[in-house]
Amino acid sequence: MVNKSHDDTAVMLRNVSKHFGEVTALNDVSFTVNKGEIVALLGPNGAGKTTAISLMLGLRKPTYGDITLFGEDPRTPASHRYVASMLQESKVPDTLHVREVIELFKRLYMSRKTVEEALKASALESKANSRVGKLSGGERQRLYFALCVVADAALLFLDEPTVAMDVESRRLFWEQVESMSSLGKTIVLTTHYLEEADALANRVIVINHGKIIAQGTPSAIKSQVNGKFVRFHSSNLKDGVLSNLVGVHHVKSKDDLISFRTFHPEQVLQQLFAWGVDIKDLEVNSVGLEEAFVTLTSNRTEES
Numbered sequence: 001m002v003n004k005s006h007d008d009t010a011v012m013l014r015n016v017s018k019h020f021g022e023v024t025a026l027n028d029v030s031f032t033v034n035k036g037e038i039v040a041l042l043g044p045n046g047a048g049k050t051t052a053i054s055l056m057l058g059l060r061k062p063t064y065g066d067i068t069l070f071g072e073d074p075r076t077p078a079s080h081r082y083v084a085s086m087l088q089e090s091k092v093p094d095t096l097h098v099r100e101v102i103e104l105f106k107r108l109y110m111s112r113k114t115v116e117e118a119l120k121a122s123a124l125e126s127k128a129n130s131r132v133g134k135l136s137g138g139e140r141q142r143l144y145f146a147l148c149v150v151a152d153a154a155l156l157f158l159d160e161p162t163v164a165m166d167v168e169s170r171r172l173f174w175e176q177v178e179s180m181s182s183l184g185k186t187i188v189l190t191t192h193y194l195e196e197a198d199a200l201a202n203r204v205i206v207i208n209h210g211k212i213i214a215q216g217t218p219s220a221i222k223s224q225v226n227g228k229f230v231r232f233h234s235s236n237l238k239d240g241v242l243s244n245l246v247g248v249h250h251v252k253s254k255d256d257l258i259s260f261r262t263f264h265p266e267q268v269l270q271q272l273f274a275w276g277v278d279i280k281d282l283e284v285n286s287v288g289l290e291e292a293f294v295t296l297t298s299n300r301t302e303e304s
């Protein structure tokens, strides 16, 4: 039984599990997405991200648990008018022209957005009269995004939306997603580009083996493993010196370039200086989201 909600919740999953025979793709997952939020689902291959999207879209039925979109069951036609999606297996007929497909979606969603606006948002103006079958992989992805733009739906599900896009297209896509969010659209995306989640998402939900293992703002996720990367050149650092220091991890050395991770860079460097280690071109950087993600999903624990 689904409860109607009239609050700020756009998406709600409560104790959702999905089994495919012996495989547990999602295991007791609960989260909400508020109206206007951009939430990124992150996780390694097979983590359960696409399964979560397909359940939220009502394409599959959860084995256990409840899901609502704006208080409605996603499998009821009523909820479909709010939603547009870019899925990994998206397809449109190759023989249609780009402009025709966008026009078709505009009519389907009875949207007031214009075809020109969608072409511009996806930088496809010059391809408007090309057949879909002639588009490159990246242009095809941009077409699927143009369909989301023209649909003008309140809620967007984007499953690995920037796969095959070049750097410039990806930047344009980020700008467009941000501007849609500023207009109050709610966006749920999956991505393997962790810098994308860092750049775009208000909140990141990290999934591994069908379970949520962390969630929060990108900086909160990073702070869960808030060590520093230290890198420098040295001509006289002896092998094994760093590995024997307490709180120094992942020591790597190649020729005279040394790198390691630590929660206490000041103390470690002070010690090295005191020992007369020659240190040049020193860099101390915060751990990026990518590193945080790898650490979280590989279940490594490190003492400080």
Ligand SMILES: Nc1ncnc2c1ncn2[C@@H]1O[C@H](COP(=O)(O)OP(=O)(O)OP(=O)(O)O)[C@@H](O)[C@H]1O
Pocket (backbone or CB within 6 Å): 020, 023, 024, 025, 043, 044, 045, 046, 047, 048, 049, 050, 051, 052
């Ligand atoms: N239709 C299906 N039948 C059987 N098993 C499935 C099915 N769909 C997904 N799975 C399994 O469920 C698990 C989660 O898959 P899912 O596609 O949701 O992962 P993902 O996080 O989206 O991965 P990727 O990043 O590779 O797209 C995997 O073990 C997958 O093999």
